[in-house]
Amino acid sequence: MIRQILTQIGKYFIMLKEIFSRPTKWSVMRELIFKEIDELIIGSLGIVAFLSFFVGGVVAIQTALNLTNPLIPKYLIGFATRQSVILEFAPTFISIIMAGKMGSFITSTIGTMRVTEQIDALEVMGINSLNYLVFPKLIALSLYPFVIGISMFLGVLGGWVAGVAGGFVSSDDFILGLQDEFIPFHIVYAFIKTALFGFLLGTIPSFYGYYMSGGALEVGKASTTAFVWTSVAIILTNYVLTQLLLSK
Structure with missing residues (x-):
């Protein structure tokens, strides 16, 4: 099993080298x-916008429902929403x-071309x-990263709408929470992760x-396998980058 995985990793890096050699004409x-x-x-953009807005709202509502102690300031709802959306939800969960979505489309498209011998042509x-x-x-x-930037904005907006419309927090308190102890590097960290995730989404x-080899049935199997390994690679990359960039 380990030997097979190492063989696959070797083929993956050979593929990366081949991608950037013998470029196609720019006009094409x-x-x-x-x-x-x-x-x-x-x-x-459509599915990302929908998920980001409503998950941001869910994060805000769940945070508000868990702040049962009256001594805890309400602005923490905005703080928790900001941290959850920027650090993990938008870059990692959306990826x-x-x-x-993207991975299955890419695998099935290229796999179909392999099955129909278009790649050989x-x-x-x-x-x-x-x-x-x-x-x-x-x-x-x-x-x-542009997609994830939209996801961040809509996630925070969804949290604000849910918190204010649901009567959990005032608009001023939510915005205060968004601004409280804001660390600009967290945005940089999120976009660094996103750039690497985008590379993994394109290559794996x-x-x-x-x-792949075989017929139409193998195209479906390849899409499933690609989704699993892309998700694993994203989670592992997320862990390593968090250790490198945020650990003190």
Whole structure:
């Protein structure tokens, strides 16, 4: 099992090297990049906005319901919402959801091309299929922090709406909590994580789609496997970065 995993990791790094070699002509690559931006980034904004707004509201309500001691200031609702959304919910939780949405889409798309021998046709024409298929996705996912920035804003907004509309906290107290002991580096930390998560979202599903074999049934299995390993990689990366960047 360990030997098989190490073999897969070796193939993964070989794939990364091949992605950035023998680049496709820019006139062709430009159209591919815009297509991937539309499918991966713009196509994800709706579900990200919906989840962020309502989960931010849930965080605020749950925090308010647990502040039963009247001596505890209400502004902590805004503080807890800010910390939860910025540090973990927006960058990590949304990325795991995107591993299912984006990852499955990427794996199934490339896997279908493998099954229908379109990738073989690209190689016959002298095109670097990995650069042609994966590089535009990586460029598109360089905009992934923009998606997470929207998620952060809507998560905090959802917490404010839920807290104020539900009568749990006043608007002034919530905003005071947002400003209390704010550490700007937390935003930097979140975007560093997001950039690495975007890279994992682009490469791991592509790996499982590109190197799959079999028929249509195997495409589904590859998508499931890609989701599992992308999620594992995101969680492990999150742990390592938290230790490196936040531990004192």
